[in-house]
Amino acid sequence: MRYGKIGIMGAMKEEIELLHRHADIKDSRSKAGIEYVEATLHGKQIVFCKSGVGKVNAAVCTQVLIDQGVDCVLFTGVAGALDPELEVGDIVISTSCVQHDMDVTPLGFPRGVIPFQDRSSDFTADPALIDMAVQAAKTLYPDHYRTGKVLSGDQFIASRDTVAFLREEMHGTCAEMEGAALAQVCAMNDVPYVVIRSMSDKADGGAPDSFEEFTVKAANRSYAMIEEMLRHM
Numbered sequence: 001m002r003y004g005k006i007g008i009m010g011a012m013k014e015e016i017e018l019l020h021r022h023a024d025i026k027d028s029r030s031k032a033g034i035e036y037v038e039a040t041l042h043g044k045q046i047v048f049c050k051s052g053v054g055k056v057n058a059a060v061c062t063q064v065l066i067d068q069g070v071d072c073v074l075f076t077g078v079a080g081a082l083d084p085e086l087e088v089g090d091i092v093i094s095t096s097c098v099q100h101d102m103d104v105t106p107l108g109f110p111r112g113v114i115p116f117q118d119r120s121s122d123f124t125a126d127p128a129l130i131d132m133a134v135q136a137a138k139t140l141y142p143d144h145y146r147t148g149k150v151l152s153g154d155q156f157i158a159s160r161d162t163v164a165f166l167r168e169e170m171h172g173t174c175a176e177m178e179g180a181a182l183a184q185v186c187a188m189n190d191v192p193y194v195v196i197r198s199m200s201d202k203a204d205g206g207a208p209d210s211f212e213e214f215t216v217k218a219a220n221r222s223y224a225m226i227e228e229m230l231r232h233m
Contacts (some may be wrong), residue, residue, distance in 0.1 A: 003233055007070035008048040008226060009061055011178050014219040015077040019048045022227070031064050042230045045221060051178060054154050055099070058178035062185040072192045074229070076222040078215055079176035079197035080157050082167040083148065086199050088214050089221055091145035092174045093133040094125045094195035100170055101153030112151075112170060114184075122149075126192030129229075132193055136228035141221070148173025148197050151170035152180035174199065183210035198222045 002077055021048065023039035030036070034057075036049045047068055051061040058075075079092060086092070098112040098121050105111055114120040130147065137145035151172035157163060166172045170197040177232035179195040198218035 003044075003071045005045045005068075005070045006233070007062075007065035007068075007073040008046055009051050009058070009065070009073065009075045009155065009178075009182065010048075010077050010219075010222075011051050011053050011058070012077065012215070012219070013050060014233045015214050015222060016048055016050050018220070018223040019046075021046070031061055034061060034064070036064060036068065040047070041135060042227070044230045044233060046230070050119060054177050055152060055181035058181040059185050062182045064187075066185070066189045066191050069185050070191070072126065072130070072194075073182060073186055074226055075182050075193070075195040076177055076219075076226050077176065077197060078200035078218040078222065079150070079174040080172050081199040081202045082151070082163055083146070083174070084167075084202075086174070086202070087144070088199050088201065089132040089144065089217055090199045091137050091141055091221060091225060092150065092197045092199070093130060093137065093145065093147045094179060094183075095130065096122045096124045096197060096199075097150045097180040098122050098170065098172070099153060099180040099184075100151040100166055100172065100175065101155060118225070119184075119187055123180065123187045125183070125194045129192055129194035132229045132233060133196055133225060136225050140224055140228055146173065150179045151175045152177060154189060186212070196222055196225045198225075
């Protein structure tokens with residue numbers, strides 16, 4: 001597939017400020033209080049934005065990007081590791097995304113399933129974009145990446161018990177606050193996506209101490225992944 005216009009999202013300033021620094025800015029506009037910047041980078045036409053934290057912000061931004069005609073959406077940022085083998089700075093490339101805080105189990109639905117929808121959970125990332133991200137990771141961080149399920153919820157996970165549940169019961173590789181919302185909106189619009197997360201902490205109770213220290217390092221790695229993908233798209 002040819003990607004004529006590429007949407008890029010990050011939840012935090014650190015995650016998209018390198019795009020401001022390196023891209024050739026053409027135009028910008030604001031919608032719902034969020035700035036969308038049109039630019040070129042490595043010869044590719046991009047639209048990027050800082051969504052803000054949480055699933056509602058991510059959903060709004062994704063739909064606005066799609067309404068602006070993007071052919072795919074890439075999400076870059078940080079996450080907490082659920083897999084104990086992941087270290088700070090390691091990259092996770094989404095195979096799918098699920099809302100871990102969607103819980104209608106009292107009505108008989110599995111955790112993460114959105115009731116009464118045909119496509120209701122485990123929104124699958126685009127295989128071609130996954131492959132591009134894997135090739136970028138092999139170039140940049142050959143021993144520090146993996147693919148896996150990204151779990152999203154409007155919660156900062158810092159409990160060992162919660163980490164164990166999300167890993168063992170929901171088979172998550174990492175946890176964050178936006179990816180599944182983006183994935184659902186992309187699925188509803190039939191637009192391919194992939195989420196690329198760099199681990200800022202191990203989501204194990206020590207997160208508040210390590211998060212700020214490692215956010216910049218992790219965000220830089222996520223940006224490098226996006227840049228490497230753009231070189232070869």
